[in-house]
Amino acid sequence: MSTDDVSRRTFIRTAGGAAAAAGAATATSGTAAAQEEQPDWPSGVTSGNLGEYLDARGESEVTVEVGAGDDGLAFNPTQLWVNTGTTITWEWTGSGGSHNVVTVEGEADLDSGDSVDEEGYTYEYEVTEEDAGITHYHCVPHDAVGMHAGIAVGEDVPTVETGGGDSNAVFVPQGARALGIATFIAMVSTLGLAFVFMKYGGTITSDDA
Known part of the structure; x- marks a missing residue:
């Protein structure tokens, strides 16, 4: 057998194994990237209009729109996570009628x-250690139409994994998307190399030959 001769089965086995490994890594990284840790909001918050979530931990100041959405009957963001010491400013958009900000339950x-x-018009509130936890608040005049929202304060709050995916998968907080792209490229490259080699390379023999 010449140096150009290659075992067909060995080559296919190697290429297939590399592609499978790359695909598995991509799937794993995709699952990890899809998962996100959020506060475990009470139902009164999650059923609020708009439903946008913002993790603003590390920010010293955050603004919440009062009267957001197409009909002006929402808070935006509806769900907000901050650290103690953060100043939250609720700013009225002028839409949806008259609004206010009042606690329903929480610290x-x-x-x-x-x-x-x-x-x-604005209303400011600086959260402190005494506010640690999850607070559900609403607009009193528009309580019945779903103008509810919530703030989570501090790190010691109940959380849940969101965004789908396998809850038993290892969560990779950073670099998962880049890993997925890299492994996909590796998979395509491996299969492309197999095609070129088999079409234009040297004589390929079977293990049974």
Whole structure:
């Protein structure tokens, strides 16, 4: 057998194994990337209008729109996670009628007073250690139409994994997407090399020959 002769089965086995490994790595990284840890919000918060979530831990100041959405009957973000010491400013958009910010349940004592409809009106609240946990709040005049929201304060709050995927998979917080792309390229390259080699390479023999 010449040096150009290669075992067909050995070559296919090697290429197939590399492709399978790359595919498995891609699938794993994709599952990990799809998962995200969020506070375990009470149902009154998750059923609130709009439903946008923002992890603002590490930020010293955060703004929440009051009167967001197409009909002006939402808080945006609806679900907000911050550290203690963060100043939250609720700013009125002027849409949806008169609004206010009042705690339904939880540690933070939110109360912006009477409802107002003035665009640019603001209410500020600096969260402290006493506010640690999850607070559900609402707009009193629009309680029945779902103008609810929540804030999570500090690291010691109940959390859940969101975004789908296998809950038993190892979570890779950073680099998962890059790993998936790299392994996909490796898989395609391996299969491409197999095709080129078999079509244009030297004589290929069978193990049974």
